[in-house]
Amino acid sequence: MNRPYNFSAGPAAMPEEVLAEAAAEMLDWHGSGMGVMEMSHRGKEFGQIAQEAEVDLRELLAVPAHFKLLFMQGGGLAENAIVPLNLSRGEAVDFVVSGSWSQKSAQEAARYCTVREAANTQASGFTTLVDPASWQLSNKPAYVHICSNETINGVEYQSLPDLKALGCEAPLVVDFSSHVASRPVDWSRVGLAFGGAQKNLGPAGLTLVVVREDLLDRALPICPSAFCYKTVAENNSMFNTPPTYAIYIAGLVFKWLKRQGGIAAMEARNIAKAELLYQAIDRSSLYTNRVDPSCRSRMNVPFYLRDESLNEAFLAGAKERGLLQLKGHKSVGGMRASIYNALPLEGVQALVAYLRDFEAQHG
Amino acid sequence: MNRPYNFSAGPAAMPEEVLAEAAAEMLDWHGSGMGVMEMSHRGKEFGQIAQEAEVDLRELLAVPAHFKLLFMQGGGLAENAIVPLNLSRGEAVDFVVSGSWSQKSAQEAARYCTVREAANTQASGFTTLVDPASWQLSNKPAYVHICSNETINGVEYQSLPDLKALGCEAPLVVDFSSHVASRPVDWSRVGLAFGGAQKNLGPAGLTLVVVREDLLDRALPICPSAFCYKTVAENNSMFNTPPTYAIYIAGLVFKWLKRQGGIAAMEARNIAKAELLYQAIDRSSLYTNRVDPSCRSRMNVPFYLRDESLNEAFLAGAKERGLLQLKGHKSVGGMRASIYNALPLEGVQALVAYLRDFEAQHG
Numbered sequence: 001m002n003r004p005y006n007f008s009a010g011p012a013a014m015p016e017e018v019l020a021e022a023a024a025e026m027l028d029w030h031g032s033g034m035g036v037m038e039m040s041h042r043g044k045e046f047g048q049i050a051q052e053a054e055v056d057l058r059e060l061l062a063v064p065a066h067f068k069l070l071f072m073q074g075g076g077l078a079e080n081a082i083v084p085l086n087l088s089r090g091e092a093v094d095f096v097v098s099g100s101w102s103q104k105s106a107q108e109a110a111r112y113c114t115v116r117e118a119a120n121t122q123a124s125g126f127t128t129l130v131d132p133a134s135w136q137l138s139n140k141p142a143y144v145h146i147c148s149n150e151t152i153n154g155v156e157y158q159s160l161p162d163l164k165a166l167g168c169e170a171p172l173v174v175d176f177s178s179h180v181a182s183r184p185v186d187w188s189r190v191g192l193a194f195g196g197a198q199k200n201l202g203p204a205g206l207t208l209v210v211v212r213e214d215l216l217d218r219a220l221p222i223c224p225s226a227f228c229y230k231t232v233a234e235n236n237s238m239f240n241t242p243p244t245y246a247i248y249i250a251g252l253v254f255k256w257l258k259r260q261g262g263i264a265a266m267e268a269r270n271i272a273k274a275e276l277l278y279q280a281i282d283r284s285s286l287y288t289n290r291v292d293p294s295c296r297s298r299m300n301v302p303f304y305l306r307d308e309s310l311n312e313a314f315l316a317g318a319k320e321r322g323l324l325q326l327k328g329h330k331s332v333g334g335m336r337a338s339i340y341n342a343l344p345l346e347g348v349q350a351l352v353a354y355l356r357d358f359e360a361q362h363g
Numbered sequence: 364m365n366r367p368y369n370f371s372a373g374p375a376a377m378p379e380e381v382l383a384e385a386a387a388e389m390l391d392w393h394g395s396g397m398g399v400m401e402m403s404h405r406g407k408e409f410g411q412i413a414q415e416a417e418v419d420l421r422e423l424l425a426v427p428a429h430f431k432l433l434f435m436q437g438g439g440l441a442e443n444a445i446v447p448l449n450l451s452r453g454e455a456v457d458f459v460v461s462g463s464w465s466q467k468s469a470q471e472a473a474r475y476c477t478v479r480e481a482a483n484t485q486a487s488g489f490t491t492l493v494d495p496a497s498w499q500l501s502n503k504p505a506y507v508h509i510c511s512n513e514t515i516n517g518v519e520y521q522s523l524p525d526l527k528a529l530g531c532e533a534p535l536v537v538d539f540s541s542h543v544a545s546r547p548v549d550w551s552r553v554g555l556a557f558g559g560a561q562k563n564l565g566p567a568g569l570t571l572v573v574v575r576e577d578l579l580d581r582a583l584p585i586c587p588s589a590f591c592y593k594t595v596a597e598n599n600s601m602f603n604t605p606p607t608y609a610i611y612i613a614g615l616v617f618k619w620l621k622r623q624g625g626i627a628a629m630e631a632r633n634i635a636k637a638e639l640l641y642q643a644i645d646r647s648s649l650y651t652n653r654v655d656p657s658c659r660s661r662m663n664v665p666f667y668l669r670d671e672s673l674n675e676a677f678l679a680g681a682k683e684r685g686l687l688q689l690k691g692h693k694s695v696g697g698m699r700a701s702i703y704n705a706l707p708l709e710g711v712q713a714l715v716a717y718l719r720d721f722e723a724q725h726g
Contacts, residue, residue: 003396013401014400019390023386026386027382033685035382037374037377037382038371038375038376040374074437074589074590077602078603080588082587111587198607203608204404204607205569205605205607205609221474222474224445226441227437240440242568243566244566244567246609322396324396
């Protein structure tokens with residue numbers, strides 16, 4: 001029997017192969033006599049799991065050697081404080097506010113530094129992005145923060161801004177939580193990138209931070225040790241007990257991604273999936289997506305029924321067809337299909353077929 | 364085939380029934396068509412899982428209604444900062460330093476407040492505890508911190524100190540990471556208790572905080588929102604995406620604990636297990652435990668071979684018998700048997716038999 005298709009924005013669908021593998025070795029990992037959950041994080045078995053996860057992820061994302069790759073806890077919301085605690089030096093920081101997530105990040109950072117908005121698209125309802133050439137950057141900000149894919153608003157940068165080309169030497173901080181591993185990253189433009197794992201990488205409770213080595217020396221004295229990037233880096237992400245099982249599952253996802261052909265292959269599939277879904281929405285009279293086509297997200301597709309009185313019927317019918325978790329975020333309403341790496345093309349095809357049938361029935 | 368016995372100090376042995384249950388429903392939780400890892404934390408399925416976990420844990424630990432029960436991230440080491448960020452008001456705080464963990468807690472707290480030592484047993488090699496009547500408490504400290512079971516040193520409070528009886532009105536903060544759920548807690552003596560889950564409650568990456576409601580209003584402005592107890596409490600531990608799978612596994616452990624007869628039954632077993640092991644050590648000529656018998660831990664039993672050249676042979680022989688992860692913490696050397704709730708009496712019996720046989724062979 002096929003499993004339903006799960007369009008959750010995160011925690012989100014996992015590759016079925018990964019779940020099956022995890023279930024099979026739950027009580028005994030590779031003949032060790034222990035489940036992964038039961039292993040000391042200092043032992044050789046878990047050491048191997050953690051190291052393979054790091055090596056595989058570094059290879060998948062093509063992370064250069066002068067970046068540290070950290071496995072942390074707390075998710076994107078915690079990083080909204082942890083990043084300025086580590087990088088702001090208490091100075092001015094520039095934020096590009098392009099949706100709910102970058103807005104939250106800016107609010108939290110204001111506890112630790114002076115926050116300036118280089119751009120803000122709230123007036124458009126967060127349906128577009130400002131060309132970086134038009135950003136109002138400060139003179140020497142400590143860093144410039146963007147959210148490269150806004151999970152709630154469905155807005156995605158199709159390429160990362162080149163701050164140097166804009167005459168800005170500050171490091172770029174990228175919240176890539178909801179599209180990490182869905183497309184390549186141009187690391188030459190990045191100072192630090194962070195993301196919660198629970199969209200494209202693995203279970204909730206694991207946070208990925210990729211940080212350029214020269215940025216490790218800036219932490220404020222009030223930064224908790226467990227969240228100080230330098231301390232975490234010096235201890236290979238084992239200063240405190242890491243979320244071992246979540247790292248193990250993420251490691252299985254990384255091996256699955258490699259078997260799929262890596263990030264380039266995933267990107268090609270993600271483009272195909274997104275095109276199929278946006279075309280179906282744009283061609284219909286019932287559904288609408290409000291985001292500027294130039295910056296529509298390949299991962300998170302919010303859409304509305306023009307007749308919102310049909311919302312409940314739409315969701316109930318979807319569930320009957322095995323199309324789960326399509327309800328939009330409470331702050332924006334409507335619907336949202338999150339079509340991460342683990343959601344196959346067949347899932348989008350099934351959704352498109354349902355969109356068509358539901359419209360024929362109610363349109 | 365029997366699984367080996369796992370004496371890891373944490374992450375530690377899990378109940379086999381819990382692992383089997385988790386494996387069986389990895390791809391489909393209760394007919395929902397989703398694994399627990401794939402569920403939105405805002406959906407009704409995970410909502411039910413989280414709520415049952417809280418209700419069961421509150422019942423097991425007999426937590427009074429005027430305490431909030433929070434599921435957080437970061438473990439004990441992060442709480443070493445999070446507690447003073449929430450409770451110290453930047454004022455003086457009293458620490459009772461009874462081992463490696465309370466020592467670390469005091470060092471980290473000094474980032475945020477004035478740390479005073481009410482007692483320190485380092486001179487004894489952390490093998491004893493000071494009677495609370497002899498503590499040097501400050502005049503009106505913001506709180507008094509103890510670690511009620513020192514995982515590395517094997518020292519445990521057999522009852523919590525009664526600060527009021529000592530004329531101190533400050534709240535008692537208890538790091539109970541490594542013996543939570545192994546014995547009852549006298550909440551009338553507690554202001555806040557915290558613990559990483561990875562010893563007695565579930566997987567690493569989940570942190571339990573139990574905090575008296577009247578203490579929720581003290582956070583410093585620099586406290587990150589994701590770690591502000593008041594914010595976490597107001598959002599039922601879902602201000603940020605919680606470690607959903609770890610909460611689910613902990614919930615299965617709570618149901619297992621209830622099936623075992625609850626905390627009173629676990630305490631009786633833990634007493635029996637600890638007595639058996641300490642007696643075997645004390646009666647031998649080869650092994651020694653240096654902790655004052657009045658404060659020996661029921662959970663973590665460090666011991667040394669009088670002839671330390673036998674250490675490697677001891678560990679190799681143990682592994683051959685299916686007795687895993689007995690090596691002591693690197694900071695103190697020797698051996699350590701952690702005998703948490705999930706380690707059955709049969710495991711301690713097997714260890715005692717091995718101690719005897721190894722001594723007969725090498726003594």
